[in-house]
Amino acid sequence: xxxxxxxxxxxxxxxxxxxxxxxxxxxxxxxxxxxxxxxxxxxxxxxxxxxxxxxxxxxxxxxxxxxxxxxxxxxxxxxxxxxxxxxxxxxxxxxxxxxxxxxxxxxxxxxxxxxxxxxxxxxxxxxxxxxxxxxxxxxxxxxxxxxxxxxxxxxxxxxxxxxxxxxxxxxxxxxxxxxxxxxxxxxxxxxxxxxxxxxxxxxxxxxxxxxxxxxxxxxx
Numbered sequence: 001x002x003x004x005x006x007x008x009x010x011x012x013x014x015x016x017x018x019x020x021x022x023x024x025x026x027x028x029x030x031x032x033x034x035x036x037x038x039x040x041x042x043x044x045x046x047x048x049x050x051x052x053x054x055x056x057x058x059x060x061x062x063x064x065x066x067x068x069x070x071x072x073x074x075x076x077x078x079x080x081x082x083x084x085x086x087x088x089x090x091x092x093x094x095x096x097x098x099x100x101x102x103x104x105x106x107x108x109x110x111x112x113x114x115x116x117x118x119x120x121x122x123x124x125x126x127x128x129x130x131x132x133x134x135x136x137x138x139x140x141x142x143x144x145x146x147x148x149x150x151x152x153x154x155x156x157x158x159x160x161x162x163x164x165x166x167x168x169x170x171x172x173x174x175x176x177x178x179x180x181x182x183x184x185x186x187x188x189x190x191x192x193x194x195x196x197x198x199x200x201x202x203x204x205x206x207x208x209x210x211x212x213x214x215x216x217x218x219x220x
Contacts, residue, residue: 003027005219007212008056010049010067010092014194015040016202017066017106023205024212026064029056038193050088050095057099063219065103066208067092089113093136102218104211105136106203121171121188122147124206128171128188133203135211139218144210155179176200 004027009018012030018041021028028041031052036044045052049067056062069088089105089112096103107113109132116134121127123144130149135141153167172180172188180188182196189204 005063005216006061007064007066007215008053008062009041010053010065010095011069011088012036012039012041012044012049013068013201014038014198016189016191016194016205017068017208018205019191020205020208020210021066021212023209025216026212029062031056038195038198040193050091053095054098057095057101062099062101064215065096065099065101066106066211067096067103068106068203087112097138102139102215103137104139104141104215106207107134108132109134117141117143118146119143119207119210120146120149121204121206122149124190124204124210127190127204127206128169128184129174129204130171131174131189131204133207135207137211137215139215141211141214153179174199 007021007026007028009028009030012032014036015030018028018030029043030039030041031045031049033048035046069092092105111134113134113136116136118132118134120132121129150171151161153165153170153172154162167180167184172184174185174189185199186192189199190206191202
């Protein structure tokens with residue numbers, strides 16, 4: 001019986017990455033330490049991503065791995081707050097390399113990823129968010145051409161373009177502070193099922209659909 005390639009989505013949150021991989025043709029199993037009632041993949045397992053991930057890989061029915069370990073240790077917020085956060089990237093890479101499977105590790109700019117490809121919302125028609133993210137892989141990945149960054153809608157009266165953009169059509173900022181309605185945040189990211197907190201943590205599915213099609217060429 002035909003079976004779609006199965007991708008393991010570690011540190012999955014609400015499944016922004018999962019939805020992109022689904023569009024690329026994978027079955028997707030998500031793992032996260034926190035319950036994710038709106039997870040977009042086929043199956044969700046709550047538990048430690050590294051431990052559960054190892055068990056699922058040992059089961060022999062996983063064809064590729066995507067991991068988005070927590071980014072706080074490498075974020076701009078950490079640099080400002082000086083708080084200490086655990087770096088999960090080394091143990092995540094160790095698991096991925098141990099698996100022997102095609103893998104992708106995603107994180108923010110500044111994270112210590114090896115020879116990563118960077119994706120930006122300007123690379124994908126229909127997105128209205130910049131959101132740079134890095135992708136390390138043991139598969140050769142390519143990125144679309146990186147367009148010029150447009151002005152982003154703002155409520156800051158100190159900005160020269162304040163009042164000149166419509167948040168319903170312009171690029172917006174989707175972060176903890178945010179600067180737009182949740183409807184526009186969802187539209188900007190290409191995500192319709194998440195709440196604001198989940199959107200803040202997500203990557204646009206267009207990113208992983210692009211990555212997933214490249215993975216699919218290897219596992220098919």
